[in-house]
Amino acid sequence: MTTYDIALIGFGGVNRTLAELIATRGGELRRDLGFGLRVVAITDLRLGSLVRGEGIDLEKALRLVPGAATFRDHGGSAEADNERIIRTCPADIICEATFTNPTDGEPAASHVRWALDSGKSVCTTNKGPVALHGAELKAMARQNGLHFEFEGAVMSGTPVLRFAKRLFPGLSLHGFEGILNGTSNYVLGRMEDGLSFDEAVREAQQRGYAEADPTADIDGYDVQLKVLILANELLGANLTLADVKREGISALTPGDLRQAGSEGRRWKLVGSARRNPDGTVTAQVAPAALPLDHGLAGVSGANNAVSFSTDLLGAVTVAGPGAGRMETAYALLSDIIAMHEARSRETANA
Amino acid sequence: MTTYDIALIGFGGVNRTLAELIATRGGELRRDLGFGLRVVAITDLRLGSLVRGEGIDLEKALRLVPGAATFRDHGGSAEADNERIIRTCPADIICEATFTNPTDGEPAASHVRWALDSGKSVCTTNKGPVALHGAELKAMARQNGLHFEFEGAVMSGTPVLRFAKRLFPGLSLHGFEGILNGTSNYVLGRMEDGLSFDEAVREAQQRGYAEADPTADIDGYDVQLKVLILANELLGANLTLADVKREGISALTPGDLRQAGSEGRRWKLVGSARRNPDGTVTAQVAPAALPLDHGLAGVSGANNAVSFSTDLLGAVTVAGPGAGRMETAYALLSDIIAMHEARSRETANA
Numbered sequence: 061m062t063t064y065d066i067a068l069i070g071f072g073g074v075n076r077t078l079a080e081l082i083a084t085r086g087g088e089l090r091r092d093l094g095f096g097l098r099v100v101a102i103t104d105l106r107l108g109s110l111v112r113g114e115g116i117d118l119e120k121a122l123r124l125v126p127g128a129a130t131f132r133d134h135g136g137s138a139e140a141d142n143e144r145i146i147r148t149c150p151a152d153i154i155c156e157a158t159f160t161n162p163t164d165g166e167p168a169a170s171h172v173r174w175a176l177d178s179g180k181s182v183c184t185t186n187k188g189p190v191a192l193h194g195a196e197l198k199a200m201a202r203q204n205g206l207h208f209e210f211e212g213a214v215m216s217g218t219p220v221l222r223f224a225k226r227l228f229p230g231l232s233l234h235g236f237e238g239i240l241n242g243t244s245n246y247v248l249g250r251m252e253d254g255l256s257f258d259e260a261v262r263e264a265q266q267r268g269y270a271e272a273d274p275t276a277d278i279d280g281y282d283v284q285l286k287v288l289i290l291a292n293e294l295l296g297a298n299l300t301l302a303d304v305k306r307e308g309i310s311a312l313t314p315g316d317l318r319q320a321g322s323e324g325r326r327w328k329l330v331g332s333a334r335r336n337p338d339g340t341v342t343a344q345v346a347p348a349a350l351p352l353d354h355g356l357a358g359v360s361g362a363n364n365a366v367s368f369s370t371d372l373l374g375a376v377t378v379a380g381p382g383a384g385r386m387e388t389a390y391a392l393l394s395d396i397i398a399m400h401e402a403r404s405r406e407t408a409n410a
Numbered sequence: 411m412t413t414y415d416i417a418l419i420g421f422g423g424v425n426r427t428l429a430e431l432i433a434t435r436g437g438e439l440r441r442d443l444g445f446g447l448r449v450v451a452i453t454d455l456r457l458g459s460l461v462r463g464e465g466i467d468l469e470k471a472l473r474l475v476p477g478a479a480t481f482r483d484h485g486g487s488a489e490a491d492n493e494r495i496i497r498t499c500p501a502d503i504i505c506e507a508t509f510t511n512p513t514d515g516e517p518a519a520s521h522v523r524w525a526l527d528s529g530k531s532v533c534t535t536n537k538g539p540v541a542l543h544g545a546e547l548k549a550m551a552r553q554n555g556l557h558f559e560f561e562g563a564v565m566s567g568t569p570v571l572r573f574a575k576r577l578f579p580g581l582s583l584h585g586f587e588g589i590l591n592g593t594s595n596y597v598l599g600r601m602e603d604g605l606s607f608d609e610a611v612r613e614a615q616q617r618g619y620a621e622a623d624p625t626a627d628i629d630g631y632d633v634q635l636k637v638l639i640l641a642n643e644l645l646g647a648n649l650t651l652a653d654v655k656r657e658g659i660s661a662l663t664p665g666d667l668r669q670a671g672s673e674g675r676r677w678k679l680v681g682s683a684r685r686n687p688d689g690t691v692t693a694q695v696a697p698a699a700l701p702l703d704h705g706l707a708g709v710s711g712a713n714n715a716v717s718f719s720t721d722l723l724g725a726v727t728v729a730g731p732g733a734g735r736m737e738t739a740y741a742l743l744s745d746i747i748a749m750h751e752a753r754s755r756e757t758a759n760a
Contacts, residue, residue: 081722093580217723219577226576227569229747230443231740355729358708365727372431372740373567373731377715379705380726390581390722397579408758 063096064396065113067151067180069142069171070158071104074185074212076122077389078155083118089393095400101149102131103140105158110136113150142171147178153207153399154180155392160188162281169193176200176208183395185212185388191285192301194292207399212391214240214286215364218380219394224294224368232371233294235334235341240286242362242382243270243277244309244329249360251317252326257310269362279308280345283331287343290366291333297341304333305344312347325349326357334369413446414746415463417501417530419492419521420508421454424535424562426472427739428505433468439743445750451499452481453490455508460486463500492521497528503557503749504530505742510538512631519543526550526558533745535562535738541635542651544642557749562741564590564636565714568730569744574644574718582721583644585684590636592712592732593620593627594659594679599710601667602676607660619712629658630695633681637693640716641683647691654683655694662697675699676707684719 068075082089082097090096099116103109107124110116110131120134132138146154154175160168165188172189175182176197184190189197190210201208211221224233239245246269250260261278264270276282284306291297291304309329320327328350333343350357355377359365364382367375381387418425432439432447440446449466453459457474460466460481470484482488496504504525510518515538522539525532526547534540539547540560551558561571574583589595596619600610611628614620626632634656641647641654659679670677678700683693700707705727709715714732717725731737 089580218726222577223573223728227572230439230743352708353710355708355713358702358705360703363705372736372743374734374737376568376728376730378573378726378728381724384724386722387724393580393722405755405758408755 061090061094061096062400063098064153064400065098065100065151066153066155066396067101067103067146067149068099069103069146069154069156071102071107071121072157073385074157074388074392075102075155077385078392079118079122081389081393083122093397093400097396100151101145103142103145105140107131108136108138109141109145110134111145111149142167143174146171146174146180151180153396154182156182156184156186157388157392158186160186162188162276162285165189165192169197172197172208173200176204176206179204179206181207181399183209183212183392183399185210185216185391187213187282187285187289191288194289195298207402209395209398211394211398212388214289215366215380215382216384216387217390217394218364218378218382218387220366220378220380221290221293222394222398223378228368228370231373233335234369234371235295235332236290236366236368237330237332237356238286238290238364238366239328239356239359240283240331240364240366240382241277241280241329242364243274244280244283245359245364246362247278248309248312248317248327248329251312251314252321254314256314257312278310280306280329283329283345287331287333287345291341291343295333295335295341297333297343299341299343303343305346307346309347320349323349324352326352328356328359330356411440411444411446412750413448414502414750415448415450415500416503416505416746417451417453417496417499418449419453419496419504419506421452421457421471422507423735424507424738424742425452425505427735428742429468429472431739431743433472443747443750447746450501451495453492453495455490457481458486458488459491459495460484461495461499492517493524496521496524496530501530503746504532506532506534506536507738507742508536510536512538512626512635515539515542519547522547522558523550526554526556529554529556531557531749533559533562533742533749535560535566535741537563537632537635537639541638544639545648557752559745559748561744561748562738564639565716565730565732566734566737567740567744568714568728568732568737570716570728571640571643572744572748573728578718578720581723583685584719584721585645585682586640586716586718587680587682587706588636588640588716589678589706589709589714590633590681590716590732591627591630591679592714593624594630594633595709595714596712597628598659598662598667598677598679601662601664602671604664606664607662628660630656630679633679633695637681637683637695640681641691641693645683645685645691647683647693649691649693653693655696657696659697670699673699674702676702678706678709680706
């Protein structure tokens with residue numbers, strides 16, 4: 061049976077959860093999926109780095125408390141040393157789950173580049189590398205005979221990219237509309253309940269949905285990156301971030317939401333794109349007062365959904381979690397499974 | 411390039427639409443899908459039957475008006491003669507879109523059997539053969555090295571079966587809840603608007619959603635068959651129709667719907683199944699007053715949706731059309747595409 065050696069770049073919530081899945085359910089996964097997973101390297105800003113060609117003791121690694129210990133005490137280094145580890149560790153696949161700067165996609169983009177440059181396939185949960193450097197990184201993977209998967213970049217493990225890529229054969233996709241940010245959707249829901257914008261944001265922060273600086277969620281920057289990914293991946297567009305018009309929800313008042321409610325509508329922050337008759341693609345993020353019978357009007361709380369507009373089927377919608385540690389760790393697992401399936405096909409065709 | 415010879419069994423709305431697709435977009439489909447489609451046989455209760463090994467002139471066939479003409483005037487027969495045509499025509503694939511008796515799945519079940527028995531793969535849009543004889547027919551296809559596909563049996567062309575079969579690798583599916591009948595959902599929506607049950611049913615009939623005898627839709631028989639298919643296909647159950655408890659919506663009053671509305675709930679006819687701790691599967695059809703933040707509460711009008719309960723991802727929902735000629739014709743096309751993909755994989759592995 062095939063065993064893939066993997067490196068976990070970033071040992072925060074997502075990759076820790078993936079490590080827990082492998083540690084506790086590795087046998088089950090091996091039985092169900094036909095391959096094994098062995099973690100041979102971990103790097104983390106706070107914990108440092110550890111490489112073990114024969115496989116890292118995951119239970120031990122998971123017990124390390126960031127801030128109180130580093131991998132130096134366990135035969136590794138106190139430094140993350142990402143470039144060296146990514147380039148030289150004996151992994152087949154890099155699971156990239158660090159962080160990303162929405163301006164240039166760093167440092168995640170470099171992590172992906174180093175991996176592809178040194179012969180390793182990559183799965184990432186970071187939007188930045190895909191939204192801002194997707195075409196370059198996909199070409200790099202193709203040229204090197206490697207895989208670059210990123211289901212978790214949009215709606216965590218909810219298979220929204222694979223849904224549209226795999227299950228619409230023979231259909232033309234005209235465009236999509238999505239609720240792609242749980243925090244802003246939660247805030248709008250609480251404003252419908254009567255809270256002011258500031259109260260709703262504060263509550264979202266207290267519940268752990270919103271960051272200390274909620275700008276990325278509230279002002280639509282997060283959705284903008286996701287729309288860019290979906291438009292380029294699914295509509296064959298070649299857009300850059302500046303092509304996606306962006307407007308957030310901070311101008312909406314409880315009065316606007318009450319007014320919409322009395323007209324049978326709900327305000328939602330909608331990320332959308334459509335293919336124009338001339339073949340170009342227009343994409344945007346903007347609040348919209350959706351009628352209640354719209355497929356996205358019922359998407360409540362921190363849930364996400366994308367509604368695809370097709371020629372023969374009309375609107376088809378996928379809804380599911382948009383975030384979460386386990387949900388995002390599953391995205392990485394589903395990416396590895398996709399690589400395994402593609403590899404099995406390639407082997408069969410060879 | 412491969413060309414599949416197909417036979418259209420039943421030349422009503424669905425197969426006529428498939429024929430139109432092939433006639434008007436065959437070249438486009440060939441370019442996008444990598445194979446061609448040629449219709450070599452058509453049978454129909456009213457039009458009779460026609461077999462042409464070199465391919466039937468579809469535009470001519472589509473101009474025939476049932477009741478005013480038969481295929482006898484065009485070199486065929488005035489009789490459908492389904493068994494002989496299915497067994498002897500030179501088709502690779504039978505597209506079965508006749509009708510089905512919910513008690514024994516006939517005549518569709520026999521059409522499928524004759525096809526598989528005579529070396530032809532089958533796609534069908536009929537629930538009966540799959541719900542009532544699924545295990546037998548799937549085994550028959552497997553033993554004969556043939557394909558039996560039926561995406562259109564649940565939610566027309568919305569790829570709900572393929573979604574759960576293909577996009578949940580590594581996940582455990584605990585169960586599902588679905589809104590699987592557009593007519594009853596439309597009736598409940600109109601009762602929320604204040605109509606009585608009888609008024610709402612009459613309106614659904616006038617709009618062409620409900621049959622003259624609305625029993626199958628209103629009393630949950632239609633949903634019962636779909637739940638049976640989903641439970642057996644996706645949860646690996648081995649249920650029969652009698653195992654699926656069934657209750658329709660006819661006992662609900664406008665007062666019940668008002669009451670639910672005042673409590674932030676909506677009555678929906680829900681078909682569901684779940685895997686029990688002992689491995690058995692419990693399935694049922696029953697009205698339920700769903701809270702508004704439930705993934706199915708917002709499914710309005712004639713739309714359908716299924717919400718899957720998974721271990722790592724929680725609830726993931728697919729919503730889309732549950733009926734329609736084009737939507738169901740696309741289901742058949744998607745089945746043929748699935749057969750082509752499977753055949754390509756088999757050839758590669760050989």
